[in-house]
Amino acid sequence: MKLGHEVAGARLRRGDLSLSEKFWQISWSLVLLVALTSCVGLGMLYSAAGGDWDPWADRQAVRLVVGLIGMIGIALVDIRFWMRYAYTFYVVVLVLLVAVEVKGTIGMGAQRWIDLGFFQLQPSELMKIALVLSLARYFHGAHLDDVRRLPFLIPPLLMALVPFALVLKQPDLGTGLMLVAGTAGMLWMAGVRLWLFIVAGLGALAAIPVAWEFLHDYQRQRVLTFLNPERDPLGAGYHILQSKIALGSGGLFGKGYMSGTQAHLNFLPEKQTDFIFTMLAEEFGMVGGVLLLSLYVVLLVYGFAIAFRCRHQFGRLTALGVTTTFFLYVFINTAMVMGLIPVVGVPLPLISYGGTALINLLMGFGLLLCVFVHRDVQIGRHAAFDD
Helix, strand or coil: CHHHHHHHHHHHHHCCCCHHHHHHHCCHHHHHHHHHHHHHHHHHHHHHCCCCCCCCHHHHHHHHHHHHHHHHHHHHCCHHHHHHCHHHHHHHHHHHHHHHHHHCEEECCEEEEEECCCCEECHHHHHHHHHHHHHHHHHCCCCHHHHCCHHHHHHHHHHHHHHHHHHHCCCCHHHHHHHHHHHHHHHHHHCCCHHHHHHHHHHHHHCHHHHHHHCCHHHHHHHHHHHCHHHCCCCCCHHHHHHHHHHHHHCCCCCCCCCCHHHHCCCCCCCCCCCHHHHHHHHHHHHHHHHHHHHHHHHHHHHHHHHHHCCCHHHHHHHHHHHHHHHHHHHHHHHHHCCCCCCCCCCCCCCCCCHHHHHHHHHHHHHHHHHHHCCCCCCCCCHHHCC
16 A cells, blocks of 8 residues: 555656546636636626626637636646746747737727737737746746846846836736736745845835826826826716725625616726626625625635645746736726726736636636646756756
8 A cells, every 4th residue: 555655656746647637636626616706707797788698798608618628728738848838938928919019909099909800819918827937937946046146037027027018018007017016926936035125116116207207198097086086077087986886885785686776877887897896796785795805815725725735846936926916816906996096907807808818817727727736746947848
């Protein structure tokens, strides 16, 4: 019996498992949580359309099924494959970001999409995962002394700043800030010293007057509106004021499914995307909002638990990066609709309507599951280049 356990342990460390063995190694409770949260999103999109699957819920359902299948597929791939091609994936997405600048589709005043005919691809969403993989690959096997040397940090900073500049040019401030915040989180988890973050923070504060000059007019209006929403209640302040009214009118238990007046009388803008949490809180009240946030907390706990159980640095950083990115989605969107931060274009994860965002999130959870399946695999410092 002891010999059998030793043989099984050795196979796990080598990653020598069949597809069927990997399939049963998947954390199916996490898959169920992701599917359950996504179904809440389908229900809210059905409500947003006034009790109709068209035009949002039916399309989102198709993307969800495809995305869940892809998520399982990603989980079954050897994690050393993702490590080996992390930089390649990053470069491909970076090229797509450049392609957006050359021949992108313009929508809602921004040039963020590539029209594939059957699908509107948003490369900036894919960059969130590509950046996590490339940073995890860079810091894999790095010694703490390496991480604490400033020259060693130049490549990862460039990895983040180049796509950040391209995303800002679209313009998409919300996604750009997520790239920067996600990178900062991974640098912290990789062991970068605290004083560097303090210096960077002070430098960012000092650069605010300069950055203000480079903001677009609508972005300046969002900041001014955040500081005083009542200054333009029918213009720039309309979104957040209507969001606050809807949140407050929901009360403790809400007005009932498909009975939210602010949403269904079209006072609440973008109810199927950026402000879908507001619609949910109006229909199901504070209790419904807290229950959804509780689902998110459980997903975050799963992500961090998988990271801490992983025995190799690449998987640990990948899991932490994916989980941090998911947290940023939740925090920015919910804080935005409550008026705690300026309004930026960040969807509510697994709930808001949107193809690339949903697929990107499910890819991230696929990588999280892949880390769990391969948590005991031994990966050397240069394993990404081994056959």
